[in-house]
Amino acid sequence: MVQEQDQLPRKEKARLVRDALGVGLAVGAYGLSYGALAVSSGLSVGQTQFLSLLLYGGSAQLALVGTLAAGGGGAAASATATLLGVRSLFYGVSLRPVLDARPRLLLPAAHLLSDESTAMAIAKQTPSASRFAYWVTGSVVFLFWNLTTLVGALAGSLLADPKVLGLDVASSAAFLALVAPRLRERDGRFVFVLAGLVAVAVSPFVGSGLPVVIAGLTALSVLLLPTVRPRQQDGRNPNDEVPEGGLADRVPADGLGAGDSAAGRGGAS
Amino acid sequence: MSWTWILLATAACFALKLAGLLVPESALDRPAVARVAGVVPVALLAALITTQTFVHQQQLAVDERAVGLAVAGVAVWLRAPFLVVVVTGAAATAGLRWLDLAG
Numbered sequence: 001m002v003q004e005q006d007q008l009p010r011k012e013k014a015r016l017v018r019d020a021l022g023v024g025l026a027v028g029a030y031g032l033s034y035g036a037l038a039v040s041s042g043l044s045v046g047q048t049q050f051l052s053l054l055l056y057g058g059s060a061q062l063a064l065v066g067t068l069a070a071g072g073g074g075a076a077a078s079a080t081a082t083l084l085g086v087r088s089l090f091y092g093v094s095l096r097p098v099l100d101a102r103p104r105l106l107l108p109a110a111h112l113l114s115d116e117s118t119a120m121a122i123a124k125q126t127p128s129a130s131r132f133a134y135w136v137t138g139s140v141v142f143l144f145w146n147l148t149t150l151v152g153a154l155a156g157s158l159l160a161d162p163k164v165l166g167l168d169v170a171s172s173a174a175f176l177a178l179v180a181p182r183l184r185e186r187d188g189r190f191v192f193v194l195a196g197l198v199a200v201a202v203s204p205f206v207g208s209g210l211p212v213v214i215a216g217l218t219a220l221s222v223l224l225l226p227t228v229r230p231r232q233q234d235g236r237n238p239n240d241e242v243p244e245g246g247l248a249d250r251v252p253a254d255g256l257g258a259g260d261s262a263a264g265r266g267g268a269s
Numbered sequence: 270m271s272w273t274w275i276l277l278a279t280a281a282c283f284a285l286k287l288a289g290l291l292v293p294e295s296a297l298d299r300p301a302v303a304r305v306a307g308v309v310p311v312a313l314l315a316a317l318i319t320t321q322t323f324v325h326q327q328q329l330a331v332d333e334r335a336v337g338l339a340v341a342g343v344a345v346w347l348r349a350p351f352l353v354v355v356v357t358g359a360a361a362t363a364g365l366r367w368l369d370l371a372g
Contacts (some may be wrong), residue, residue, distance in 0.1 A: 024352040029355070047275055057319055061305030063280065074274035078281075085282035092289015097303075099290070110286040115317075118310055169334050172321045173341035174357030179314040180345045191308040191336040192315040197303040199316035203324045211324075215316030223301055227330035 008128050016120075016129065020137040023116050024144035026174045028238045031145045034062055035152020045153045052149040056111060056142065058171075059212075060084040076207070083213050090216065091118040093194040098122065098130040105141040112138030119139065119178035187222045308327070327333030 031052070038048040041064065051061050061154060068074075091113055098121055124130040127156065182188035198216075199215035227260035255262040322334045341358030347356070 019351070026355045027353060028361075030340070043270055046274070047270065050275065051279065052341050055275075055282050057282050060278070060282055068270060074270045078274040078278040079270060081278040082281040082285075085278075085285045086283065087309065087313040089289040090284040090306060090313070092286060093292050093302075093306040094310060096290060096292055106287070106290060108285065109289050113286045114287070114312070115314065116358055122307075122310065148350050161368065164363065166322065166333075166337055166359035166361070166366070169337035169341070169362040170359040171357050172318045172338050172352075173344075173355045175314045175318050175321075176338065176341055176358075177345055177354040179311055179318075182308075182311045187304070187308055190312045191312045196310035196315040196319035200319045200323050200329060202325050203320060203329070211320050212313055212316040216313045219305050219312040220306055227300075227304075252356070 012129065014227060016124075016133045017136055019120065019141075020133070020140040023120065023137055024140040024172065025114060025177075027141050028144040028148040029063075029167055030058060030171050030174075031148030032152035032155070034065065034145075037062070037152075038065045038149075039153045039156045045069070045139070045150075048153045049146070049149055052139065052146045055081065055083070055084055055085075056145070057088065057114065058145065059115065060073045062171075063267060077114055077242040080207065080210075083210060086213055088113050088223055090185075091115075094118070094122060095134070098127055099134055100127070100131070109134075109138075112142055114138065115175065116140055116141045118176065123178075123181045187225060190195055190225060191222060194221055333362045333365040336365055 034052070038051070038061070039045060043051075051064070055061060060081040063084045064077045066166070067077040067080045081085035092110070095113070095118060119136050120137040121130040123132050138187055146250065179188075183192055195215040195218040198218050199211040201213045204216050287290050318338070322338045323329060323331060325332070337358045337360075340361040341354050344354040
């Protein structure tokens with residue numbers, strides 16, 4: 001059993017909040033472009049904001065808008081968004097042992113689920129840090145995403161080409177920074193490369209949105225790799241590292257900076 | 270786009286989020302399931318990165334976005350803070366596009 005630690009050191013909490021604000025700012029930059037793109041693809045400001053408030057899935061929303069902009073109909077746009085939303089099912093599964101949400105918190109926990117909140121939570125070493133990172137990142141990102149959606153939608157045509165500012169790359173760069181700690185593990189590296197290649201390889205043959213879901217299936221490939229033998233934990237109690245229900249991938253691959261998050265690299269580690 | 274499709278997509282996405290969190294714990298007891306579930310976000314983020322960077326209108330395309338991602342990759346390698354990673358990646362791409370326009 002994992003010792004339940006409800007108290008995180010104040011310093012650790014401050015660091016997690018700072019990380020969350022960093023993620024929020026990055027997401028905000030993308031929210032601006034989503035708002036502007038959505039309006040230019042034919043959605044009303046109300047519909048644009050509704051999606052940010054209630055669908056709340058950055059890439060699902062952007063895929064929806066992208067499908068509309070490319071001439072797809074409502075059904076295709078809706079289906080693409082749902083397909084991109086499929087990954088939250090898997091995010092939920094990997095968060096389940098970490099988050100341990102009480103029934104009262106289940107609906108808000110589900111609503112705040114995003115790439116960012118998941119990535120920040122699973123990068124943490126203890127369940128209590130993961131939970132705190134999840135809620136604070138989820139809330140901050142939700143707030144920034146919605147505020148910037150509104151600003152972007154209202155600014156409309158002024159920001160209609162987010163490419164001029166390189167905002168289309170900002171999202172990829174953010175995802176790269178978020179996934180980086182997982183690339184220190186062999187399983188993570190293997191799946192990262194395989195999934196990235198598969199997604200690009202199938203792109204010419206399937207509709208927008210599908211390559212990401214298909215690439216998600218490459219996660220199964222880790223079963224072909226031999227299991228990593230447990231390593232020495234550098235004097236730490238291994239029970240502190242693995243949450244109940246044991247996500248095998250949460251065992252750090254090395255002792256160097258294993259506690260780093262993508263967003264916390266500037267910290268004292 | 271009609272509100273009907275917007276509501277359907279919203280309901281479907283929320284249902285997926287909720288379903289993931291409601292998966293019975295017993296489903297996670299198997300190490301194989303936990304191992305796969307743990308790398309699924311890695312797979313999806315990798316796919317999002319490569320499709321956003323190397324695909325244009327469903328075709329392979331290596332352009333300014335690839336340079337921006339490479340710059341971001343170097344920043345990650347150097348353990349730069351998150352915002353530096355994002356800003357340098359975007360700025361590199363924006364700069365190249367600007368030079369392209371200027372040239």
